[in-house]
Amino acid sequence: MTTPIDLSSRSASAGGSRRLTGYLTRPDGPGPWPGVVVVHEMLGVEANMRRHAERLAHAGYLTMMANLYTDGGIRRCLVSTMRAATSGQGPAYQDIAAARAALADDPDCTGRIGIIGFCMGGAFALMTAGSGDYDAVSANYGRLPEDPDKVLAGACPVVGSYGRRDPVVGKGAATKLETALDRLGVIHDVKEYPEPAGHAFLNDAQFGPRVLQPLFRVTGFGPDPEASADAWRRIEAFFATHLTPHPAP
Structure with missing residues (x-):
């Protein structure tokens, strides 16, 4: 179930936006659950983003x-x-x-919180990976930090997914990210998917105004069901490992 949330007082008091709305999606059944902050792509909170949040809730995460x-x-x-x-x-x-x-204060949250971002949101996810605020990060076709060694030093575990046909992040982004995380000793799972996977390949529908959708498709934007299925499998397994408490042996 998704509920609109007013986050204005929290954001304004911290120096953020004066007005801020959010969407809280709860899994079915009784909590508590780990939390996941979802950061939307450049076109905002559109249908693909809402479906991503719903998918994570179905997997057992309280999402905001x-x-x-x-x-x-x-x-x-x-x-x-x-x-x-x-x-x-x-x-x-x-x-x-x-x-x-807001997630951390929710009584149905276990206190373990991850962040997942898509496109522009993927860049935000990487930028916050070393903040100490999150237990796991999922960055999906997000631009890399200008200084990865500085930004990702001490980062929490990172799972990253990129498409080879992506005209936004440029060639070799997955390799550059993986190399930096290796160098820094950060736990990670980074994968580049072969063509036709490009930008926004995790979406299940083409985003953007209808008149621009044909242009997006030919320039490397849009769904790739095969790559998407594998990426979601990796994301959910990674979050299960790093966000879900496991009983002591």
């Missing part, structure tokens, strides 16, 4: 997705939010922290 465009809309917020995703500065970070805090 903040709408980073609440305070001004996508036209006013898109450019500044995308810049923040790789610069490490901007109110979006306080907004994401507000979503995390």
Whole structure:
């Protein structure tokens, strides 16, 4: 079940957006459950993002997705939010922290919290991996930090998924991320999927205005069911390992 949540007081008091809405999705059955912060792609909280949150809830995670465009809309917020995703500065970070805090305060949350991001959200996920706030990170076709060694030092476990035909993150992003995580000794599972997987391959429907969808498809944006199924299997297994408490032997 998904419920709209007003996160404005949390975000504003921390120096984030004056207005911030979010969407809390609860698994069926009794809690408590681990939490997952979902960070949306560049086009905002659209249907694909809601389905991602619902999938994670079905897998047993209490999810919270903040709408980073609440305070001004996508036209006013898109450019500044995308810049923040790789610069490490901007109110979006306080907004994401507000979503995390709401999960942590929920009595149905175990206290173990991960973060998953898609596209622009994947970059935010990587930027927060070393903050100490999360127990696991899933970054999906997100741009890499400008200084990976600095940003990812001391990071929590990271699972990353990229498509070889991605025109946004550029060639070799998965290899560069894996090399940095190896060098830093961070637990990780990073994979690049072969063509036709490109940007937004985890989505189950083409995003964007209908008039632009044919252009997105030919330039490397859009669903790849085979790669998506494998990536979701890896993400769910990774989160189960790092977010779900296991009884002592």
